[in-house]
Amino acid sequence: MTETPLTVDFVSGAVDYRRRKGGGRGQALPRALGFRPGITPDIVDATAGLGRDAFLLATLGAKVTMLERNDLVHDLLQEAMVRASDTSNTHAAIIARMTLIKGDAKDILPELKPETVLIDPMHPPRGKSALVKNEMRQLRDLVGSDTDCAELMRVALATTLKRVVLKWPRRAKEIEGLIKPSHQIIGKSTRYDVFMMIQATADQS
Numbered sequence: 001m002t003e004t005p006l007t008v009d010f011v012s013g014a015v016d017y018r019r020r021k022g023g024g025r026g027q028a029l030p031r032a033l034g035f036r037p038g039i040t041p042d043i044v045d046a047t048a049g050l051g052r053d054a055f056l057l058a059t060l061g062a063k064v065t066m067l068e069r070n071d072l073v074h075d076l077l078q079e080a081m082v083r084a085s086d087t088s089n090t091h092a093a094i095i096a097r098m099t100l101i102k103g104d105a106k107d108i109l110p111e112l113k114p115e116t117v118l119i120d121p122m123h124p125p126r127g128k129s130a131l132v133k134n135e136m137r138q139l140r141d142l143v144g145s146d147t148d149c150a151e152l153m154r155v156a157l158a159t160t161l162k163r164v165v166l167k168w169p170r171r172a173k174e175i176e177g178l179i180k181p182s183h184q185i186i187g188k189s190t191r192y193d194v195f196m197m198i199q200a201t202a203d204q205s
């Protein structure tokens, strides 16, 4: 059977379902990033990928700057943003809150000096690889394993003003050499490690 090519789609399927039926600000990701009643952070998504997290955050009202270093993934995102904008006023309003930049976040974050950063690198391969979703496997085939994610975390922790959130598989090995997170939000398969900058500085002293 031929495999469907990797696509980015903000108007149908799982992404659309999550927009319409998802748990809003109560979901683990927005909570980890500091969404509160009346507070909507501006976010830099340093590892944009297929844009699903960024789109969800923009749906919840956040301005999201997406960084993606892979040329093909960047272009898929850009095309999907144009298609979504043309679909409806609702989608156009969400996409208007999303900005896409091509390049390596390790170089761009120091220029942006962001307040809140999300980092979701390609995760280490799981033992039960058949369970890895098809599109994630296709993305991994394209971009590789993000073996520099420890360095990306170090740059993010050094340049972000308020909060860095690392999205990581719940049971995966820790990234070596990182300071301890201020707190964690643990879901069924995913864990969010939250690094608050004031505490991160205090921990290092």
Ligand SMILES: C[S@@+](CC[C@H](N)C(=O)[O-])C[C@H]1O[C@@H](n2cnc3c(N)ncnc32)[C@H](O)[C@@H]1O
Binding pocket: 046, 047, 048, 049, 050, 051, 052, 053, 054, 067, 068, 069, 070, 073, 103, 104, 105, 106, 120, 121, 122, 123, 139, 143, 146, 152
């Ligand atoms: C696991 S995917 C992110 C999935 C994304 N959170 C989503 O909701 O679709 C990781 C992506 O981050 C990109 N990436 C990894 N390290 C990066 C870096 N230092 N700068 C820019 N992009 C990076 C990879 O090319 C890949 O497309």
